[in-house]
Amino acid sequence: MNFIEIKNLVKQYYTGAEEVRAVNGISMNIQKNEFIILLGQSGSGKSTLLTAIGGLNKPTSGSVIVDQIDIYRLNNSRLADFRKEYIGFIFQNFQLMPYLTVEENIMMPLSITELSSEEQRARVDALIKKISLTGKSKRLIHELSGGEQQRVAIARALVNDPLIILADEPTGNLDSRTGAAIMDLFSELNDEGKTIIIVTHNKEYVHYSTKCVELHDGSVKNIEIFKNAMAPAEI
Numbered sequence: 001m002n003f004i005e006i007k008n009l010v011k012q013y014y015t016g017a018e019e020v021r022a023v024n025g026i027s028m029n030i031q032k033n034e035f036i037i038l039l040g041q042s043g044s045g046k047s048t049l050l051t052a053i054g055g056l057n058k059p060t061s062g063s064v065i066v067d068q069i070d071i072y073r074l075n076n077s078r079l080a081d082f083r084k085e086y087i088g089f090i091f092q093n094f095q096l097m098p099y100l101t102v103e104e105n106i107m108m109p110l111s112i113t114e115l116s117s118e119e120q121r122a123r124v125d126a127l128i129k130k131i132s133l134t135g136k137s138k139r140l141i142h143e144l145s146g147g148e149q150q151r152v153a154i155a156r157a158l159v160n161d162p163l164i165i166l167a168d169e170p171t172g173n174l175d176s177r178t179g180a181a182i183m184d185l186f187s188e189l190n191d192e193g194k195t196i197i198i199v200t201h202n203k204e205y206v207h208y209s210t211k212c213v214e215l216h217d218g219s220v221k222n223i224e225i226f227k228n229a230m231a232p233a234e235i
């Protein structure tokens with residue numbers, strides 16, 4: 001059974017009199033534990049597709065089905081619950097709170113959960129260790145390097161233990177060595193069972209993926225398969 005099914009997805013934006021078909025009828029299936037890289041020129045629809053998969057961008061038509069949930073048929077509050085349970089989202093510009101500490105940033109999505117404070121503490125400590133920032137947990141975000149900030153953003157995306165990690169140009173603001181280290185971290189998360197979908201301009205990263213999907217003008221132009229995910233993969 002497919003973990004994520006994208007069915008004939010269309011997204012049109014209207015700005016004044018102008019209409020843009022950012023996604024123009026995309027269908028694809030993604031299996032659990034795949035590592036998908038979305039490539040394509042600027043404006044080809046990558047971010048629109050990614051945010052639609054993450055329940056952040058209601059399509060004009062078509063559907064996104066995750067774990068058998070037709071997500072845009074949910075009401076807003078259930079859709080928010082879906083995002084919390086299933087999705088960890090990471091952005092190019094980190095979107096962290098600059099005047100909060102590393103651990104306060106990671107803990108933010110937990111504040112509304114029912115975990116005890118001890119459980120929250122243990123979870124945050126384990127994530128700080130995972131991103132190799134032990135010893136810097138009390139630092140303010142603006143006292144960290146770009147690569148460290150992106151690691152904090154990844155830890156924050158992981159704190160509710162989502163099954164799916166979506167990242168929009170996560171290495172776009174980083175130098176190549178730091179970018180590769182971030183990709184290694186995604187690879188490690190994929191090995192641990194997370195399904196990962198990353199938008200990037202960097203073709204050198206395709207070897208991290210199980211499947212590379214290239215978009216052009218809102219459609220799938222090419223699909224290249226690099227390796228099998230744990231489950232047999234099929235798009």
Ligand SMILES: Nc1ncnc2c1ncn2[C@@H]1O[C@H](COP(=O)(O)OP(=O)(O)OP(=O)(O)O)[C@@H](O)[C@H]1O
Pocket residue numbers: 013014015020021022040041042043044045046047048049
């Ligand atoms: N909120 C919006 N309102 C109007 N048009 C939009 C909006 N978001 C995106 N678009 C348009 O939709 C098209 C696809 O945009 P999208 O951001 O999905 O592409 P992209 O491949 O991620 O581009 P980039 O690599 O530059 O981030 C573009 O023509 C863009 O201008």
